[in-house]
Amino acid sequence: MAEEPKKVVLTEEQQRRRRTRNIAMAVILGGLVVLFYILTLFKLGGNVANRPM
Amino acid sequence: MSFAHDQIPLAADAATGPSRAEVRDFVTLLKPRVMSLVVFTALVGMVLAPADVHPVLAAISLLCIAIGAGASGALNMWWDADIDAKMTRTRGRPVPAGRMEPGEALAFGMVLSCGSVLTLYLAANWQAAALLAFTIFFYAVIYTMWLKRWTAQNIVIGGAAGAFPPIVGWAAMTGSVSVESIVLFLIIFFWTPPHFWALALVKPGDYERAGVPMLPVVAGGDETRRQILIYSVLLAPLGVVPYVMGFGGLVYGVVSVAAGALFLLLAMRVFRVRTGDAAVKAARDLFAYSILYLFVLFAALLGEAVFAVPGV
Numbered sequence: 508m509a510e511e512p513k514k515v516v517l518t519e520e521q522q523r524r525r526r527t528r529n530i531a532m533a534v535i536l537g538g539l540v541v542l543f544y545i546l547t548l549f550k551l552g553g554n555v556a557n558r559p560m
Numbered sequence: 561m562s563f564a565h566d567q568i569p570l571a572a573d574a575a576t577g578p579s580r581a582e583v584r585d586f587v588t589l590l591k592p593r594v595m596s597l598v599v600f601t602a603l604v605g606m607v608l609a610p611a612d613v614h615p616v617l618a619a620i621s622l623l624c625i626a627i628g629a630g631a632s633g634a635l636n637m638w639w640d641a642d643i644d645a646k647m648t649r650t651r652g653r654p655v656p657a658g659r660m661e662p663g664e665a666l667a668f669g670m671v672l673s674c675g676s677v678l679t680l681y682l683a684a685n686w687q688a689a690a691l692l693a694f695t696i697f698f699y700a701v702i703y704t705m706w707l708k709r710w711t712a713q714n715i716v717i718g719g720a721a722g723a724f725p726p727i728v729g730w731a732a733m734t735g736s737v738s739v740e741s742i743v744l745f746l747i748i749f750f751w752t753p754p755h756f757w758a759l760a761l762v763k764p765g766d767y768e769r770a771g772v773p774m775l776p777v778v779a780g781g782d783e784t785r786r787q788i789l790i791y792s793v794l795l796a797p798l799g800v801v802p803y804v805m806g807f808g809g810l811v812y813g814v815v816s817v818a819a820g821a822l823f824l825l826l827a828m829r830v831f832r833v834r835t836g837d838a839a840v841k842a843a844r845d846l847f848a849y850s851i852l853y854l855f856v857l858f859a860a861l862l863g864e865a866v867f868a869v870p871g872v
Contacts, residue, residue, distance in 0.1 A: 521578050531583045542620065546683055549616045 585654035590630030598629035598725045604858045605729030607865045613733050621732040624680035628692045634669030635700035638662050643770035688732035695724040712778040719752030740807050750795040754788045755850040761843035785831045792827035796820030812860040819853050
């Protein structure tokens with residue numbers, strides 16, 4: 508039977524830091540979604556309506 | 561409360577252990593104070609540019625330039641961690657302080673570099689994106705990895721990296737480089753040496769300990785003072801050029817002459833007062849004033865452009 512890999516147990520402080528990093532990453536990813544959505548809207552502008560059908 | 565994923569397999573982190581970095585450490589990597597100057601000078605380049613770009617796209621372009629500047633700061637802190645640890649001014653930075661692994665800073669810098677350049681290409685044009693990529697490369701590779709530890713002219717040539725933002729901002733709006741944006745570049749370029757050498761005169765021991773060949777360490781205080789004066793003599797009239805060329809108005813003309821004269825006066829004082837606390841104070845005063853000088857010049861240009869009366 509294979510030996511189970513050794514584990515590192517995070518301290519309270521490490522857990523707190525990782526949690527805040529994760530929240531920051533979530534906020535940044537959400538921000539990027541909004542940024543590229545807005546960027547697309549303003550780059551297209553009125554040209555969406557002008558394209559040949 | 562505990563989750564299964566709180567137990568990280570040791571093999572995955574054998575070399576480094578779990579990250580100790582806080583969010584604010586990543587913010588520190590971006591060098592927010594340098595970034596604010598980059599944002600400001602790039603904004604002036606954008607506002608002065610004769611182009612009709614939607615404000616939202618311009619704002620996204622400015623954000624990209626800011627992030628690009630921050631990315632080069634992160635790459636700088638990754639590479640320079642060894643010398644940062646030896647200087648009082650920089651030893652509290654995340655990597656030398658041991659709060660962050662060098663690899664984290666490198667990855668952060670690289671991801672932001674690529675992301676900012678690609679997004680600027682999408683928001684503006686390839687010319688601006690190429691200039692931003694070159695600026696990051698210039699700061700992170702040419703200055704940080706090569707010039708900084710090799711020559712006393714490090715911050716003279718490396719100063720170009722800090723001078724590029726108005727050109728990138730102008731290019732983001734127009735897709736080209738103009739004489740006006742090059743003049744703004746030159747003002748920052750000639751401003752950089754007296755600014756940094758004044759700081760180096762205040763803290764010469766820092767650079768010596770770190771083995772960075774700053775001018776005061778290599779050539780001594782007297783030569784540094786002479787060079788500061790030479791660059792200040794070049795800078796003061798250069799600051800008036802936007803008025804002479806017509807893209808700075810009367811307000812800018814008056815401000816640039818007065819601010820340039822005061823810059824020269826303080827540089828003269830640094831040149832003359834060479835010993836004791838008075839010499840350190842003179843250098844510190846010039847360093848502090850140099851920041852105000854650049855801000856006032858660009859603020860005058862910005863103010864004139866924003867509050868300009870059409871047809872006047």
